[in-house]
Amino acid sequence: MSSLRAFVFPALLTALPAAPVLAAPPPSNLAEEARAVDTELVGCGTRSSLSSWTDPKRGIGCGRDVVVRRLNEIAARTGGRLQVIVDKYETSNQRTGNVPVHMENVYAVLAGTDPLRRKTAYVMSGHLDSRASDVMDAKSDAPGADDDASGVIVSILSAQAMAAKPGGYRATLVFAAVAGEEQGLLGSRRMKEWLAQQGYQVGGMITDDIVGATNGSKDRRPRVFSEGGPDGVDSPGRQMARRLDELAGPQRVRLVFRRDRFGRGGDHMPFAEAGLPALRVTEPLEVYDHQHQDVRMEKGVQYGDLIQYMDFPFVTEVAALDQLLLGELAAAPAPPKAAVLSGAVTPSAKITIEAEDDPERQGFELLQRETTDARWHVLRKVDRPGQVVLENTSTDNEYFAVRSVGKNGHRSFAVPCVAAPAPPPTAAP
Numbered sequence: 001m002s003s004l005r006a007f008v009f010p011a012l013l014t015a016l017p018a019a020p021v022l023a024a025p026p027p028s029n030l031a032e033e034a035r036a037v038d039t040e041l042v043g044c045g046t047r048s049s050l051s052s053w054t055d056p057k058r059g060i061g062c063g064r065d066v067v068v069r070r071l072n073e074i075a076a077r078t079g080g081r082l083q084v085i086v087d088k089y090e091t092s093n094q095r096t097g098n099v100p101v102h103m104e105n106v107y108a109v110l111a112g113t114d115p116l117r118r119k120t121a122y123v124m125s126g127h128l129d130s131r132a133s134d135v136m137d138a139k140s141d142a143p144g145a146d147d148d149a150s151g152v153i154v155s156i157l158s159a160q161a162m163a164a165k166p167g168g169y170r171a172t173l174v175f176a177a178v179a180g181e182e183q184g185l186l187g188s189r190r191m192k193e194w195l196a197q198q199g200y201q202v203g204g205m206i207t208d209d210i211v212g213a214t215n216g217s218k219d220r221r222p223r224v225f226s227e228g229g230p231d232g233v234d235s236p237g238r239q240m241a242r243r244l245d246e247l248a249g250p251q252r253v254r255l256v257f258r259r260d261r262f263g264r265g266g267d268h269m270p271f272a273e274a275g276l277p278a279l280r281v282t283e284p285l286e287v288y289d290h291q292h293q294d295v296r297m298e299k300g301v302q303y304g305d306l307i308q309y310m311d312f313p314f315v316t317e318v319a320a321l322d323q324l325l326l327g328e329l330a331a332a333p334a335p336p337k338a339a340v341l342s343g344a345v346t347p348s349a350k351i352t353i354e355a356e357d358d359p360e361r362q363g364f365e366l367l368q369r370e371t372t373d374a375r376w377h378v379l380r381k382v383d384r385p386g387q388v389v390l391e392n393t394s395t396d397n398e399y400f401a402v403r404s405v406g407k408n409g410h411r412s413f414a415v416p417c418v419a420a421p422a423p424p425p426t427a428a429p
């Protein structure tokens with residue numbers, strides 16, 4: 001399966017110079033490692049955010065211990081390049097009974113190697129907590145083998161793979177397991193604050209939530225959800241999703257142009273709502289008897305989020321895709337600061353690229369797509385920031401965007417060309 005993938009390229013990429021591939025297909029023992037972590041997390045009985053943080057045998061504190069121990073082992077094996085942080089905080093909302101409760105997030109930080117880029121963080125996150133049928137039930141078993149031990153496993157496997165990369169990445173990578181998702185995205189909101197307090201700008205964020213089972217689906221591609229922007233068409237998260245589609249190919253990911261599953265939400269939302277590039281990855285086909293359900297047999301039907309439904313090779317595939325995308329973005333130059341489209345009511349479109357200096361940047365690529373197309377095409381290369389005139393090209397009929405290209409061949413995601421802000425109206429007499 002993985003050797004076949006190496007020979008299948010999406011048509012779009014045939015027009016581009018090949019970028020170096022960062023993430024190798026996962027060796028098969030990774031699936032066994034994923035199963036071992038899942039078994040340990042499920043072994044904590046419940047990981048309700050309202051369960052014990054101090055009991056080493058049962059509760060979310062037991063889950064935290066599993067994650068911290070695994071990440072510390074990885075840090076030791078990779079020469080201490082990975083810093084493991086337990087972030088303790090108090091938080092409240094309706095689903096904590098409106099009283100402040102103790103919670104903890106775990107972050108493994110792989111610092112960027114380039115002073116220009118190291119304050120930009122690319123984040124992948126799963127949620128450590130699980131839930132029973134009643135979200136306030138801290139006592140019943142809530143194995144959460146899939147929701148969301150699977151996302152936590154993706155963070156751990158990715159920390160392991162990426163911390164071992166010789167030479168590291170220009171920008172910083174953060175591998176997270178956050179609490180409080182089921183209580184109202186509390187841990188994710190906290191992580192966003194924490195990143196800002198540490199002086200990081202979020203370059204991109206992925207939440208891997210329910211990425212553990214394929215449930216007999218013929219289509220084994222993970223679904224990648226990204227929201228529309230203010231015009232209903234584009235958002236930074238969607239540009240990031242497109243970059244993944246370009247890198248991995250549409251045969252490995254299924255883009256869904258929605259913020260999340262219909263009527264549902266996840267840990268990417270606090271980031272997306274702040275205008276940051278964020279997306280959600282979820283398995284191809286969910287089975288609701290296995291989600292948010294007490295473990296029980298009813299009329300011959302097994303309910304509950306149990307390890308027997310997991311597909312561990314699929315978990316490793318999600319980890320490989322995350323690594324492919326965030327590895328590319330963390331190795332690439334920053335996306336352009338802005339791309340301004342002008343030239344309306346003239347024969348030629350004009351695009352002005354604004355970007356910070358970066359000696360590692362080779363230049364930019366101008367992208368275009370039909371307004372009805374999902375994917376970008378490369379129009380031309382541009383060497384430096386400033387204005388480009390597209391002779392005899394209407395501003396009206398296509399979308400345009402710009403992305404940065406590194407001397408190392410890695411590319412940022414696209415920044416869509418938008419109109420220059422209108423000048424302030426002159427004061428009425």
Ligand SMILES: [Zn+2]
Nearest residue numbers: 147148209210
């Ligand atoms: Zn979840």
